[in-house]
Amino acid sequence: MSEKVKVTVGEQVKEYARGTSFKEIAADFQKDYKEDIALVMIGHRLQELNKLVTEDCQLTFVTTADDAGHKAYKRSATLLMLKAMYDVAEMEDVGQIEKIMVDFSVDKGLYCIMKGTVELTQGFLDKVSKRMKKLSDEKIPINKKTIPTKDAISLFKKYGMKDKERLFRYRRVSSVNIYSMSSFEDYFYGYMLPDAGYVKYFQLIQFDDGFVLQLPIVEDMKQIPEFKPRMKLFSVLKEAQQWGEMLDVSTVGALNDKIVAGNMEQLILVQEALQEKKIAEIAEEIKRCGDKKFVMIAGPSSSGKTTFSHRLSVQLLAHGMKPHPVALDNYFKDREFTPKDEFGNYDFECLEAIDVDQFNKDMSALLRGERVEIPSFNFKIGKREYKGDFMQLGKEDILVLEGIHGLNDKLSYSLPKESKYKIYISALTQLNVDEHNRIPTTDGRLIRRMVRDARTRGSDAKTTIGMWYSVRRGEEKNIFPYQEEADVMFNSALIYELSVLKQYAEPLLFSIKPEDEEYPEAKRLLKFLDYFLGISSEGVPNNSIIREFIGGSCFKV
Numbered sequence: 001m002s003e004k005v006k007v008t009v010g011e012q013v014k015e016y017a018r019g020t021s022f023k024e025i026a027a028d029f030q031k032d033y034k035e036d037i038a039l040v041m042i043g044h045r046l047q048e049l050n051k052l053v054t055e056d057c058q059l060t061f062v063t064t065a066d067d068a069g070h071k072a073y074k075r076s077a078t079l080l081m082l083k084a085m086y087d088v089a090e091m092e093d094v095g096q097i098e099k100i101m102v103d104f105s106v107d108k109g110l111y112c113i114m115k116g117t118v119e120l121t122q123g124f125l126d127k128v129s130k131r132m133k134k135l136s137d138e139k140i141p142i143n144k145k146t147i148p149t150k151d152a153i154s155l156f157k158k159y160g161m162k163d164k165e166r167l168f169r170y171r172r173v174s175s176v177n178i179y180s181m182s183s184f185e186d187y188f189y190g191y192m193l194p195d196a197g198y199v200k201y202f203q204l205i206q207f208d209d210g211f212v213l214q215l216p217i218v219e220d221m222k223q224i225p226e227f228k229p230r231m232k233l234f235s236v237l238k239e240a241q242q243w244g245e246m247l248d249v250s251t252v253g254a255l256n257d258k259i260v261a262g263n264m265e266q267l268i269l270v271q272e273a274l275q276e277k278k279i280a281e282i283a284e285e286i287k288r289c290g291d292k293k294f295v296m297i298a299g300p301s302s303s304g305k306t307t308f309s310h311r312l313s314v315q316l317l318a319h320g321m322k323p324h325p326v327a328l329d330n331y332f333k334d335r336e337f338t339p340k341d342e343f344g345n346y347d348f349e350c351l352e353a354i355d356v357d358q359f360n361k362d363m364s365a366l367l368r369g370e371r372v373e374i375p376s377f378n379f380k381i382g383k384r385e386y387k388g389d390f391m392q393l394g395k396e397d398i399l400v401l402e403g404i405h406g407l408n409d410k411l412s413y414s415l416p417k418e419s420k421y422k423i424y425i426s427a428l429t430q431l432n433v434d435e436h437n438r439i440p441t442t443d444g445r446l447i448r449r450m451v452r453d454a455r456t457r458g459s460d461a462k463t464t465i466g467m468w469y470s471v472r473r474g475e476e477k478n479i480f481p482y483q484e485e486a487d488v489m490f491n492s493a494l495i496y497e498l499s500v501l502k503q504y505a506e507p508l509l510f511s512i513k514p515e516d517e518e519y520p521e522a523k524r525l526l527k528f529l530d531y532f533l534g535i536s537s538e539g540v541p542n543n544s545i546i547r548e549f550i551g552g553s554c555f556k557v
Contacts, residue, residue, distance in 0.1 A: 038069030139197030166253025328403025335382025349474030
């Protein structure tokens, strides 16, 4: 057997001794990349840099500016932070840390809560930052080992990590990957960097009841952005976390416990009741304002905007108003006038794709009490059509307008500010995998969209995953900058939904082949869904937001 293997990167071919780490190979090519190489891809399979090359192969390097590499940076920074925090508490003898929870994303960082007798101050966090810097400078290795699942359960029971202990009771595979930094051991869902030296940029900031681990963004991995929390969004995220605690379902393991105990019917009803209560409160607030004629609803893809607009309309009716749901998509420009992006594809996400002038002309006429014919858009032929749908607003009439640009005043420039009530909706999950592994809100929305696209458009999961980057880019540009301008925010995530969506999503994801470019993402999502026990959709009410995606809704969605 040859002691040398050929490694091809682009058009370059180099020989290495069999058993050379990908980390060593990456070092030879690092000069060709602006950001640090974080992972390596062989074909369409991701590998960590600590893996060894065993045969001739063609590599593609993944940097911290790529999605998978950036996620690896976040996980590794979290491990480094946890290690340093426990070190400082022990070295300074300032008390005991019982638990550190990485709850959700805030601004460009991760909002965390610390429980125990240690007083959380900025001074303490500064000492932790100093310790993190020292461990990074020393390039402490991040080691990985695979142990039997039963041993992982015992390990985390010994460490008092009850969330992980619960999680692995439902583990279907026989082994678990454990990561360690010196003597500190933990579990992380996803790939990691090879050592602490890769985590060079971070900041710890005391905030609210906890602290934020602020990290660089993909656009500039060598700088920590200024911390600018969006307080309305933060309040909704914190409320979601409190809902999870109130229902005793903050993690996947806890949800699985409820399923095994046969308590899902009650959990579904309570969660739906909480959402309905919130919708009723919004309707009551709109009624109390007295001068609102346009309810503007906006949110990212697969937030459940359509179902929400219908449920809000029902509540407005119950409050004595006469709501008229209207989709802003009806004001799309004819296809021939739709702008294109830099790749030559139609850009349906930009404001210029909407006939803003016609929209304002119609809405202003309605506000004056005139009779207006509302258009509908024919997506098959790409043209706006008029089919005799006339509308006239009386004293109790109100328009419920739903679309991605609803919060942007450039869309409704001619309408008086006092006539508009703005609602931002998004699926902000209150569930985490465990205390150190959060569930990104984008994962939940992607799975929702995948299931809906397959049901309503005949699109396969490969297509949905392939276009997700473009969808997310549009959201960053057209939705997120305006979310704090909303009068109220609504969280459409349901604590039980991933256990329902699992049955629909898994067959779609398994259809993606190893040679497909979307395979690594499909594999990641399958591993993620494997944590959940599945439940039937039979108990889901027909007005539930999740029905917009799985079917069976009482609304036309």
